[in-house]
Amino acid sequence: MAIDPAIIGSRTAEHTVVVERGRLRFFAHATGQADPVYCDPDAAKQAGHRDLPVPPTFLFCLDMERPNPGAFYRDLGIDIRTILHGGQAFTYHAMAYAGDRLDFATRVTDVYAKKGGALEFIVRTTDVTRDGEPIAELVTTTVVRQIAADPTTKEASS
Amino acid sequence: MIVGETHGLAAPRITRSTLALYAGASGDHNPVHIDTDACRAVGIPDVFAHGMLSMAYLGRLLTDWVPQERIRAYDVRFTAITPVNDTPVCTGTVTRIQGDCAHLDLKVALPDGTVTLTGSAVIALG
Incomplete structure (x- = not known):
């Protein structure tokens, strides 16, 4: 299946996420983060933060909190078991913290193929803002592999 | 920070x-990370790690090294799959x-x- 380059410039519906302390603690646990700054609000405050900081890669996770995170691929006819994460870039403008309300705006910025179309690439750029103030820019490259999905097996994920 | 300074995280x-x-x-x-049955149905032999988990470990290396607010940019390319039960080792080196x-x-x-x-990462000097 060839991904139509006409999707370049298309936008995903914007969404807003309130950063939760509990999720940040869970993420710290799941990534082996033992630094109390990332799980104890008092330690965070002693280190000069106003609450638990959002760690460097967690903005990517918050972006997946949008309703129907798999819909982008489903609408393109892509089985998410055939995708790989090809690259991820973050540019940081300001720290974000638990309790912040963050806005995510995503657009498709490139589509290309390699290996005669056996690998297709979708690049998306996401601007994260807080009350209009820039927090970060994310650039996400997804690789779509041409492996045959068995249509009789149901995807386990949304 | 000086050129050649290296930090690691196992x-x-x-x-x-x-x-x-x-x-x-x-x-x-995504079931490719948690559901072996869903993997096998499309010819993937077993679950493999989220690329972003490795990026999170590298992020820990950075925040163990410098206060997070000094990280200006952080980007990676995922070059190979990390099979389940493997043990990645992260390294970061100041190049300039x-x-x-x-x-x-x-x-x-x-x-x-x-x-x-x-x-690569770009870190503001303190």
């Missing part, structure tokens, strides 16, 4: 439990100082030498 062995926890904490529920920023090369490799991730 991640724990990435078990199926690690992947289940990371799936929940990250919100990335330019203006008021240090530029770092980043890498994650498996014990057999496979490089799973390469990247």
Whole structure:
């Protein structure tokens, strides 16, 4: 299946996420983060933060909190078991913290193929803002592999 | 920070439990990371780690090294899959100082030498 380059410039519906302390603690646990700054609000405050900081890669996770995170691929006819994460870039403008309300705006910025179309690439750029103030820019490259999905097996994920 | 300064971080062995926890904490529920049956149905022999889990370990390397607010940019390319039960090792090296920023090369490799991730970071000097 060839991904139509006409999707370049298309936008995903914007969404807003309130950063939760509990999720940040869970993420710290799941990534082996033992630094109390990332799980104890008092330690965070002693280190000069106003609450638990959002760690460097967690903005990517918050972006997946949008309703129907798999819909982008489903609408393109892509089985998410055939995708790989090809690259991820973050540019940081300001720290974000638990309790912040963050806005995510995503657009498709490139589509290309390699290996005669056996690998297709979708690049998306996401601007994260807080009350209009820039927090970060994310650039996400997804690789779509041409492996045959068995249509009789149901995807386990949304 | 000085050119040539290197820091490392040895991640724990990435078990199926690690992947289940990371799936929940990250919100990335793609079955290729947690469901062997769903993998086999499309010809993938077993679950493999989320690339972003390795990027999170490298992020820990950075925040163990400098206060997070000094990280200006952080980007990676995922170059190979990390199989379940493997043990990635992260390294970061200062390659140049330019203006008021240090530029770092980043890498994650498996014990057999496979490089799973390469990247870079820009850190504001304190």
